[in-house]
Amino acid sequence: MPKKQPRNSFYFYMVDFREQQKKKGINYETMAEVAEAAGPLWRDAPPNIRAKFEEMAKKEKQKRNIPEMKFTSTGVPLSEIERQEKELRDAEEAERQDIKNMVKLKCFNGAIMQEYFYVIDVNYYCKTGSDYLIGESTVLRFNIQDGIKDHYHQILNPGHIPVGYAYDVKLGSQEIGLDMPDETTKNPREVYETLAYIVDYLKQHETNAGMPPLYTMPDKVAPVQNFILQMCAKSGEDDSIFRIYKLDTLFYTLLNGISEEGFPRESLALAELKKDAFKYTPQLGCEHHEATDKSLECTTSRTKRWAFTILDRCCLEVGVEMLPGKHVPGDFDLDSIHTFREQKKARAGPSVAASQLGAASSNTSASDINHSSFNESADSKKEKEKRTHAPLRMPKTDYSQAIRPAPELTEANFPKLSAGRGRGLAGSFNKMNISK
Missing domain, CATH: 1.10.30 (DNA Binding (I), subunit A)
Structure with a gap:
């Protein structure tokens, strides 16, 4: 019972x-x-x-020896879930406060223009349990003054594929544009070299607060954290020295720190990054992805596009001259962009909201301009003449000549109906006394 x-x-x-x-x-x-x-x-x-x-x-x-603790259907205590959720909220708030303090301090002492930011991205074949099977990584650094400084890119061979994940790895390799892992030629030095390079990379700008944080998109935070943990576990490095922060939080805080006309909400910074205005810019990926026509999935291409998106907005606010290949892709015609902005300001007519229009035109970024359409001539500024359309037919055209006259008809053209049985009227006409 x-x-x-x-x-x-x-x-x-x-x-x-x-x-x-x-x-x-x-x-x-x-x-x-x-x-x-x-x-x-x-x-x-x-x-x-x-x-x-x-x-x-x-x-x-x-x-009755009944435990007071409540559990989920899988046996996990509800108090443990609440504790984890609280730790996550506290960590996110601490991350947001850390970024805010850093930007506020650098803006106060005037060092924000030369402050380096480190962006990281990874590609993984699939998720195996709680771990990710990482196949590629890129760490890139940039600042507002000089743009993109350099980057470190590495294609990794995870080696052994866990049992039951071969098909997932195959699908993942096709999606991210990487070869299938070679389980026979795994080189463990790749992990150590990658971690050592990242550590040396970050220690160049180490402060009293530790090494600078690594920024990535919100959906890549978990894979990047797991990638760092895997490398630290294999090499015996302390993983607490790394901080993985969200790139959209940095973008939001940075733009609002250097400009009074930043993002009103943090979600708009994430939307700007997800818009990926430089997505189809050629020659941003590594040699492997460029050769296989998969540059969109390359971690090097993604980190560069993220950096260009941030620099495109921030340089405009602080008046930094953008350099091709540093602040924007190398094939961008910056002279035409500047010309377009000046023409846009001149075309804006006076109105009650002239100041708002001027501010909106000054915030036009290079990513919002199609640089291949700046061949506007001086004649295009003049008012265009009104076009007249020729009617489909002349109004006074006489079509009576084209109409054929109706033929003359006689009684021979209408023969009498024959008498017969049925539903017709011919049989009843003979019974009727109708005189002609």
Whole structure:
């Protein structure tokens, strides 16, 4: 037989309520009647009254050896889930505050223009349990003044494929444009060299707060964290020296720190990065992905596009002269972009919101301009003449000559109907006395 559920605090309140009412001469036949009468009073009961009966319910559970902790259907304590969620919220708030403090300090001492930011991206074949099978990584650094400084790119061979994941790895290799892992020629030095280079890369700008954080997109935070943990576990490095932060939080905080006309919400910074205005710019990927026509999936291409998106907005706000290949892709015609901006300002007519229009035109970024359409001539500034359309036919055209006259008809053209049986009228005409 199933065990009875432990009695809760409301049950003990009903028992007490029943006894109190019995002393007053009010009797209840069933506990359902007691519950109906005691329910509203229990809902409005003060905490000191509730505490008495909650303590009675607690002792009842202890007497029957019933644990007070609640579990999910998979056996995980709810308190553990709440603790993890709280730690995640605290970590996100600490990350946001750390970025805010860094940007505020650098803007205050005027070093924000030369401050290097490190962007990281990884490609993985698939997720195997709690780990990711990493096949490629890129770390890139840039600042507002000089643009993209350099980057470190590495294609990794994860080696052994876990049992049951071969098909997932095959699909992943086709999606990210990498070869299938070679389980026979795994080189463990790749992991050590990659980690050592990243550590040396970050230590160049180490401060009292530690090494600078690595920024990536929100959907890549978990793979990057797992990639760092795997490398640290294999090489014996302390993983606590790394900080993985969200790139959209940096973009939002950085633009609002250097300009009064930044993003009103952090979600707009993420939308700007996801728009990926430089997505189809050629020659941004590594040699392997360029050769296989998969440059869009290359980690080098993605990190460069993220950096170009941030620099495209920030350089415009602080008046930094953008250099091809550093702040924007190398094939961008910056002279035409500047000409277009000046023409756009000149075309904006005076209005009540002239200042807002001027501000909006000055915020036009290079990614919003198609640099292949700047061949506007001086004549295009003049008012265009009104075009006249020729009618489909002349209004006074005489079409009477083209109309054929109607032929003359006689009685021979209309023969009489023959008499017969049926639904016609020919048979009834003979019976009718109709004179011509």
